[in-house]
Amino acid sequence: MGSITLNKVSKVFGEANVIPSIDLEINNGEFVVFVGPSGCGKSTLLRLIAGLEDVSGGQIMIDGKDVTQAAPAARGLAMVFQSYALYPHMSVRKNIAFPLKMAKMDQSAIDKKVEAAAKVLNLTDYLERKPSQLSGGQRQRVAIGRAIVREPSAFLFDEPLSNLDAALRGTMRLEISDLHNQLKTTMIYVTHDQVEAMTMADKIVVLNRGNIEQVGSPLDLYKNPRNLFVAGFIGSPHMNFVDGAYAQSKNAKMAGIRPEHLGLSKDSGLWTGTVKVAEHLGADTFLHLDVDGIGPVTARAGGEFGAHHGDRVYLTPDESKLHRFDDKGLTIRA
């Protein structure tokens, strides 16, 4: 079991009110991703849940039990840190065994569990090595191994892949998703990375300045962002925002259109623009344009759309995919 409820949780560091007040419901078995700009309080929120930081106010419940004052270990959660935080003087085996040893499990049971975890994580050949003799990806797997042997009611990850290179990040992302499918344990995952958030999450929590902007499934946030912030934050490349006459003609203060919802043509269209930079990625081409009377706009074209710096092209927004915002930045529902 691993349902987590936050009830008006707040955190103040000295003068700084880092988290004003958060209510959040995390269901058992969910994969929840916290995203948001740097410094918005993602790590702080995770550490409050872990018990590594005391709340300034509010209540944290795990499986219906109030754990607001409980010590970290008593909450039955496991955490994987960005820096891995392995014990440098212990072998991989001892690292993974450490939480079990602390739980006073008997040695033969510990050995069995450590070896099972090592097998799942491809670490069997490395059990006797020290963390310093492992690659980044292997270290991360040891950290995950140390978390799974405890059979926690939920896993907490704080940007676990940000120290790895792009290729390894891709592999580890799949491994963690796979692990979630196997274990079906609640996971809370903090990341900066759009791709990780979109591909791994059952539920994304978008944070901004310590407040929750929106909670929803990846597609829900992509399709129905609640406000300008979420619309601009979710999606890569970012949504284009257009104000002025065009927005007014749509009865909005601000209109938003994603790069992939702009029709491109070399002959005709609603807007005309000059290509500043064309990024050819193979399957896709991202055009960074300067559109007459509107300004900078990013558009996605097919891989075969040949365009170069200085070319004139025509754009037509797909009006059915248009997002409209009022003067408070909130989405106007049709």
Place this chain on the structure above:
Amino acid sequence: MARSVTTKHKVIATIAAWVVALIIFFPILYTIITSLKTEPEAIAGFNLIPSFTLESYITVQTQRDYFTPFMNSVIISVGSTILALIVAIPAAWAMAFSPTKRTKGILMWMLSTKMMPAVAVLVPIYLLFRDFGLLDSRIGLTVMLMLINLPIVVWMLYTYFREIPGEILEAARMDGAGLWQEIVHVLTPMAVPGIASTLLLNIILAWNESFWTIRLSTTNAAPLTAFIASFSSPQGLFWAKLSAASTMAIAPILILGWFSQKQLVRGLTFGAVK
């Protein structure tokens, strides 16, 4: 091409290292050489080949008691180091793991005491020692050396402890380690190499300290530094004997240094090398 260039660099670097090492080591080497000469040979002038006589060592042994100053050196250097560690570990610990606004200032203030010339406080300290009956006592010297080296010990330990990442301690707490288990299984093993380096370096510093040990001791508590010095005064200068005494005084610490090289290099780089 590239390969020959690197080999050439290597050879040059090796030669340079040897030259520097020889220059630094030469005074010690010459002391050892001189100790193996006869007294007339020693006075005669520069000469690298001694007659390999142990005469001076025998004279030193019979004229003077080596064992007492040796034991004094051991007691004073080890004792002052242990005392310093007892005081410095909690101090450095507190400053590394719960720093406040004033931590940096306190550290600087401690170090600033090392910037003052020792002579400046010689008279008051001498008078204090006299009035408290600490002159020529092992306890007096132990406490004195402990105080002298304390700033360095605190600084070294502080830099070591600071290197222990906070996330590892948090991981231990998440893994269910209580305070005591955290200290035994995680903190101590990670802190021990730093403490060991500090201990070794401080023993060497204390062993070699001569300003205070010579001035605050006469016979009972005199360590090996005073033992060497005593050969340079009373009956005129006897270079070979003086050298033999010096060699005997530095031998124990050279041997200790040799066997703990690795640990010492770590210590001297103040934890910069991981």
